[in-house]
Amino acid sequence: MESSRSRLVALCAIQFVDVMGVTVVVSALPRMLADVGGSAAQAGLLVPVYAVGFSSALLLAARLGDRLGSRRVLIAGLVFFAVGSVVAAAAPTMVMLVAGRGLQGLAAAVSVPNALVLLTRAAESEAARARVLSAWNACGGLAGAAGLLVGGLTTSAVSWRAIFWGNLVVTAALGVMVLRVVERDQPIADRPKAFAPQSIGLQVLVVAAIVAAANTYSQPWPVVTALALIGVIAAVLLVRRERRTSSPLVPSELWRRPFVAGLAGSFGITATTSSFVVVGTIFLQEARGFSPATAGLGILPFSIAVVVAAWSAGRLPVRVSLRGKLVGALLLIVAGAVVAGVWLSTAALFAGLVLAGLGNGLGAVAAYGLGTAVPAEQQGSAAGLLNTGAQIGTATMVAVTIALAGRATGLSYSVGWLTVAVTAILVTVGVSCVTRKRTRS
Known part of the structure; x- marks a missing residue:
């Protein structure tokens, strides 16, 4: 029992550290730029480069876990994350800092799907799987x-470099915990076939181009258009290749109704709630005069609601299907967006944040429950695609929502929440x- 709890703590902590890496530099950007001689225009590189690395390599990393063993690949991801942390912490120039962030993003992509696979494989029953997903x-x-x-x-108390040195210490501790409490990889009886380098390259190019286009929406339109076009062309080529090859990157058997529903839910939950929170943060600062720090604290009702709902989701009655939980969660997000967009007050926003947070926590558990209910040999692909869908949802819909709200006249915040x-x-x-026809839980 103690070993099971320690495994849960270690693997969930990996998810926490890697996802936190997306936003941990936001507050420190001004001091980072001043120390390494970066310009204000270069500030936009530090967040997207992590997101691009994180999202583009998730599926590849998960498939490597299928072939080489999830525990082994997870340890490699932690090592690479530590290397990226050292590069960023000691960076004397902007180029080195961006390189360190990019390596961290790639390492997070290696770690997260394999930690999820190890977590769900260890669950001995549906109830246990629901609890660990929560x-x-x-x-x-x-x-x-x-x-x-x-x-x-950390930046105010010590230095922004302490963020990355701290990552190094935390990563080392997590590596030790994984080695101690996570069982060694078992021999894979039906090892997946090798996948072609062309498929890997096209998949990485598709996701990287889409995420990069979304994160550069404020740049001149030819840049965004070119990136989007590259993504579309690569996607067409990837689909054609996957249909024709005998060794697809994603097994064709994976595309069943429950998994597709889970993938759609994973995309939709993060796409809507991330956009909701971003619009809410801008509203608190621009319309209500909150400082950036106070506005950040104002989002806490959302985070608290996520934790409460996610923790409770695995304890709902069995008769409430995963489909029902996912649909109910999406409707909570709709309700939250309507409340915030119609009344346009601080109190209404807080109420909407709570509703959206409950939807996020409940819906993410349901989506991952649907998406990971696959045979063991498909767990890696499923985890990789679910995480990729979530990352693409955040990167694309935040950009679309802000673009639509910014072009509107009058109540632009209402347009943002209407988009959500x-x-x-x-x-x-x-x-x-x-x-509708087949999925039951």
């Missing part, structure tokens, strides 16, 4: 807001259609 998603929900607080407090509500409704319809 803990997993609660940690992910807390990580984003924690990154803003940890980054700001419409997106959640569309995903709800999609999940309902996919699961």
